[in-house]
Amino acid sequence: MIIELFGPPASGKTTLAHALAAALEKQGFDVQLIVSSRPAERGSIPGESKRALSWCRTELGAPLSRAAKLVSAAPILLGATSDDLTASIMDLLPPSNLLRSVRCRRYLSLLARSWKVASTSDRIVIFDQGYVTALCSMVxxxxxxxxxxxxxxxxxxxxxxxLVRLDAPRKILEARLRARLGRQGALERLFEFDLQTSLQQIETTSEVAHVLQEQGGRMMHxxxxxxxxxxxxxxQIVREAKSWKKEVNQVDPSLLEGRHIIRVAR
Known part of the structure; x- marks a missing residue:
């Protein structure tokens, strides 16, 4: 089961992801937490288990540390090819400059790799930022x-x-973003949006959510x-996970060959 959180910056995606991983672990689920971690957010969630925190050290999570971005971006700068989905998204939504293009292609390539593994896993895999958030940023x-x-x-x-959408009042988001920017060094800010660009993502995220609803998608808000x-x-999400597990256990395995069962949240 893949759980994806999306919302504007500082809306609580990573906070909820950590709390959810700990809660699911207590219920006996095998969980992997894939986060785009920021140093200032580590250890900010009360009641986290050491095991839940260890799941953050994943193929996607570790390279998203700000210092490692310079190293992991090197293959892209040298012309390394990307997967078909990453290439298609980049062709559809080309960023306006080289630095942003490298940043987006790098993130999408890492995300594609982690998503592929998650889609065939028996675990519950939580992405604090997945394809919907990436699309909002690229728009x-x-x-x-x-x-x-x-x-x-x-x-x-x-x-x-x-799919879980998070939001908060604009004034709250702005205060959180100002506090986050104040904790970051020059290297971290190189890979972050400025305050006004981050705030613009509030409207972008709302528009994407609206389109999803028009297409018949249901989201947990x-x-x-x-x-x-x-x-x-x-x-509520733990209850959804229990329901998903019950449904999976009731399905004849022979019916799953070559197929993917997709449930979209209320």
Whole structure:
């Protein structure tokens, strides 16, 4: 089962991902947490287990540390080829400059690798940022964009078993972003959006969510205004996971050959 969280920067995606991994572990699930970690966010979640934290050291999570980005971007700068999905997304939504292009291609290549493994795993795999978040960022970075291109992008990307949208009031998000930027050094800021660009992602994320709803997709919508609301969301997602496990256990394995069962969250 793949659980993907999406929302604007500072909406609580990584916070919820850590709390959810710990809660699912307590319920006996085998969980892998794949996060785009920031040093300032590590250890910020009360009640995390050491085992849950260890799952962050994954193929995608570790290279997303800011210092490692310079090294892992080298193959892209040298002309290394990417997977077909990454190439298709980059062709559809080409970033406006070289640095952003390298950043997006690097992230999408790592994401594709991790997603492929997750799609064949018996674990519950949680992405604090997946293809929907990547698409929202690339829509913002593209030279020009219209609604039809956004819809084509959504048609390209794989969908998780459970899609969770997070948001918070704009003033709250801005305060969190200012605090985050204040904790970052010059190297980290090189790979981050500035404040105004980050805030623009609020509207972009809302527009993408609206398109998904128009296409018939159902999403779990979570307010990250406070930790109490996130705890309620964790409880709801755990119930979804239990329901998914029950459904999988009731399906004849012979019916799954060559097929993928996709459930989209309420």
């Amino acid at each position: 913002l970075l593209a030279r020009s964009i219209d609604r039809s291109v956004m819809m084509r992008g959504l048609a390209l990307i794989p969908r998780p078993n459970l 979570v307010s990250s205004l406070d930790y109490c609301r996130l705890e309620k969301a964790v409880d």
